[in-house]
Amino acid sequence: MAEAKFEVIKRHITAKIESKAWAENAKVPSENELALKFNVSRMTARRALQDLTEQGLLKRTQGLGTFVACLKTQSSVLKIRNIADEIQQRGHQHQAHVISLSAIKAPTAIGIALELTPNAQVFHSQLVHCENDIPLQLEDRYVNALLVPKYLEQDFSQMTPHVYLSQIAPLTEARHTIEAISPSEAQCKLLQLDNFEPCLQITRHTYSAVGVVSVARITCPGSRYRLESHITI
Amino acid sequence: MAEAKFEVIKRHITAKIESKAWAENAKVPSENELALKFNVSRMTARRALQDLTEQGLLKRTQGLGTFVACLKTQSSVLKIRNIADEIQQRGHQHQAHVISLSAIKAPTAIGIALELTPNAQVFHSQLVHCENDIPLQLEDRYVNALLVPKYLEQDFSQMTPHVYLSQIAPLTEARHTIEAISPSEAQCKLLQLDNFEPCLQITRHTYSAVGVVSVARITCPGSRYRLESHITI
DNA sequence: AAGTGGTCTAGACCACTTG
DNA sequence: AAGTGGTCTAGACCACTTG
Numbered sequence: 001m002a003e004a005k006f007e008v009i010k011r012h013i014t015a016k017i018e019s020k021a022w023a024e025n026a027k028v029p030s031e032n033e034l035a036l037k038f039n040v041s042r043m044t045a046r047r048a049l050q051d052l053t054e055q056g057l058l059k060r061t062q063g064l065g066t067f068v069a070c071l072k073t074q075s076s077v078l079k080i081r082n083i084a085d086e087i088q089q090r091g092h093q094h095q096a097h098v099i100s101l102s103a104i105k106a107p108t109a110i111g112i113a114l115e116l117t118p119n120a121q122v123f124h125s126q127l128v129h130c131e132n133d134i135p136l137q138l139e140d141r142y143v144n145a146l147l148v149p150k151y152l153e154q155d156f157s158q159m160t161p162h163v164y165l166s167q168i169a170p171l172t173e174a175r176h177t178i179e180a181i182s183p184s185e186a187q188c189k190l191l192q193l194d195n196f197e198p199c200l201q202i203t204r205h206t207y208s209a210v211g212v213v214s215v216a217r218i219t220c221p222g223s224r225y226r227l228e229s230h231i232t233i
Numbered sequence: 234m235a236e237a238k239f240e241v242i243k244r245h246i247t248a249k250i251e252s253k254a255w256a257e258n259a260k261v262p263s264e265n266e267l268a269l270k271f272n273v274s275r276m277t278a279r280r281a282l283q284d285l286t287e288q289g290l291l292k293r294t295q296g297l298g299t300f301v302a303c304l305k306t307q308s309s310v311l312k313i314r315n316i317a318d319e320i321q322q323r324g325h326q327h328q329a330h331v332i333s334l335s336a337i338k339a340p341t342a343i344g345i346a347l348e349l350t351p352n353a354q355v356f357h358s359q360l361v362h363c364e365n366d367i368p369l370q371l372e373d374r375y376v377n378a379l380l381v382p383k384y385l386e387q388d389f390s391q392m393t394p395h396v397y398l399s400q401i402a403p404l405t406e407a408r409h410t411i412e413a414i415s416p417s418e419a420q421c422k423l424l425q426l427d428n429f430e431p432c433l434q435i436t437r438h439t440y441s442a443v444g445v446v447s448v449a450r451i452t453c454p455g456s457r458y459r460l461e462s463h464i465t466i
Numbered sequence: 467a468a469g470t471g472g473t474c475t476a477g478a479c480c481a482c483t484t485g
Numbered sequence: 486a487a488g489t490g491g492t493c494t495a496g497a498c499c500a501c502t503t504g
Contacts, residue, residue: 042477182430279472280493
């Protein structure tokens, strides 16, 4: 199928709203009007309105109609930045220590996340990122070996895996999970923590047009690192 | 209309998953099977599966089938969501227990954050939000008394402070800081934690057109709550 | 080839809001 | 009474996955 009809209608409405041709709270054409205009069934017009409503762009009331919702209620500005840039911007020194870099059999969960066949090989890297020689992040990364065949040949003390991967397979999508955890003994050692303090753990799945590129687990001591997000409505 | 047929099917599937009768990644009956079993059209069965997929309970692959998704408490950093809505969307019960609600002299840091004169009064509320009677969040909030004079008269077991504040002074901006911390003894007691496990702490500053409305500190046990964010580029 | 989900149609009846 | 969104049907064709 070339392109779904409801997608065309969605794009049309979205364009109207983004160009301010339809203001906030303005009335949007009804299901019947859209069906007529786009020469589709009412169910297809409805699908477009429904999708945009769930997306937060429209709001609907039975008997009344469909209206443009208040804009930008959800704007993503959780920045998870390249750690090297972030440290340099603070005027500090960034060092990356490569703890390990090898090909391994994919752990089950990783294999599933990377959409690999069972027992496939993946590349695994483990780095400690330091700010002025103090460990700030432990980066455990699993990389799709099919998509990034030369991963093991890189020198990640010079260029972070994130930067390298962005060059090889530009990101189209990222998912983050943020948790508070107790670090393992091994993690404490690498992060030079003697008190098992709580850590932020960010699990990041990155996608490019060709597939799932990598899964990274980033562990940061709670006392040394925090995330910030800023939302404007 | 008494109750929508697709709601009945959704409830049936949700019950199967919550009772662990259907495990993670288990195959869910196909649209055709459900249509036959519930004596509805395929479109109606589809609607139930579709809703639960968007809700994150199921995942679907064309040609393969529909499966139980991995369950875990999830949220989004991108949206400022109401915790009550979030819990209800999972089909669970939300309870809010008001621990305290009073006027106090602003602690220095809070006074500065709220842009008040020294020694000004602020309203302080402390709530525990539960999901099916299990504490999920401890909410400590300081509110600008000049902007929200009737804060103390509200019943926050019925309406969350966030919802009330949004009505009084619509948000224009929010800042979040996300950290991993060790909970204090008092926090452990309120959250019914016996192991001092790491907690996510989200500090949220909210702004409206008229000024800084409130500063909230939200503490969530790491084992019960995590944040998720999704970025499309 | 058979089963799956994805899209789509042309109808239907309903509950709700407005004039 | 006319228009709106909400639910539902019984079909159809398609793309995708598996044996």
